[in-house]
Amino acid sequence: MSDNPQKDSPQKEQPRRRQARGERRIAQLLEAAASVFCTTGYTAASTNAIAREAGVSPGTLYQFFPNKEAIAIELGDRLMHEMRETYGEALAPVDPATPLEQAVGAAVDRFIAFNCDHPVFFALMHGPDIPGRIAEEHDALHATLISRVEGLLLSLLPDARPAEVTRTAHVCLGMYKAGLELILAHEGAERDAYIEEIKKVLIGYLGPLVGDRLGPAQATTTRSA
Numbered sequence: 001m002s003d004n005p006q007k008d009s010p011q012k013e014q015p016r017r018r019q020a021r022g023e024r025r026i027a028q029l030l031e032a033a034a035s036v037f038c039t040t041g042y043t044a045a046s047t048n049a050i051a052r053e054a055g056v057s058p059g060t061l062y063q064f065f066p067n068k069e070a071i072a073i074e075l076g077d078r079l080m081h082e083m084r085e086t087y088g089e090a091l092a093p094v095d096p097a098t099p100l101e102q103a104v105g106a107a108v109d110r111f112i113a114f115n116c117d118h119p120v121f122f123a124l125m126h127g128p129d130i131p132g133r134i135a136e137e138h139d140a141l142h143a144t145l146i147s148r149v150e151g152l153l154l155s156l157l158p159d160a161r162p163a164e165v166t167r168t169a170h171v172c173l174g175m176y177k178a179g180l181e182l183i184l185a186h187e188g189a190e191r192d193a194y195i196e197e198i199k200k201v202l203i204g205y206l207g208p209l210v211g212d213r214l215g216p217a218q219a220t221t222t223r224s225a
Contacts, residue, residue: 034120076134
C-alpha cells in the first residue's frame with residue numbers, strides 16, 4: 001500500500017463521486033414524485049409519469065426504485081423525519097408569560113409552513129390507497145404527536161384528569177387537520193385568512209380551559225385584505 005495519500009485519492013474519490021451523483025438523482029426522482037403525487041394522487045400516479053417529470057428514462061428510475069410504492073415509502077420516510085423535527089420545535093414547553101394567542105400562533109405557523117412547503121405530505125398521508133408501511137408510520141407519528149400535545153397541555157391544565165387532557169389533545173389536532181385541508185386548497189391572501197381563522201378556533205377552544213395560566217391576551221391588529 002502506498003504511503004502517498006495523493007496517489008490513492010483518485011481511486012477513493014471515484015466511489016464518492018458516484019455516490020454523490022446517485023444521491024442527487026434520488027433527490028431529483030423524489031421531487032418529481034412529489035409533484036406527480038400532488039397532481040394526480042398516489043393511486044393514479046405511475047413510474048412512467050414520475051420518470052417523465054424528472055426528465056429521465058424509466059430505466060434510469062428503476063436503477064434506484066423498483067416500483068412506485070418504493071418511491072412513496074422513501075419520500076414518506078424523509079418527510080416524516082422532517083415532520084418530527086418540526087413538531088419537536090413547535091410543541092416545545094411554553095413560558096407562562098407567553099400569551100395564549102402567541103403560543104398557539106407560533107405552533108400553528110410552524111406546522112402550516114411545513115405542510116405548505118411539502119404539500120405532498122398531506123397528499124400521501126391522507127390518500128385513500130397509500131402503501132401499508134406509510135399508513136403504519138403515519139399512525140405512529142400521529143400517536144407521538146398526540147403525546148407531545150398532551151405534554152404541552154399538562155403544563156397548561158395541571159388539574160385536569162388524564163382522560164380530559166387526551167380528549168383535548170385529540171380535539172385540537174382534529175380541528176387543525178380539518179383546517180389544514182382548507183388552507184392547502186387556497187393560496188395568497190385567502191390562505192392567510194384561513195390560517196387566521198384556524199388560530200381563532202383553537203384559541204377560542206383553549207382559552208376557557210387555560211384561563212389565566214398563560215400571559216394576558218394581547219390586542220391584535222386587523223390587517224386589511
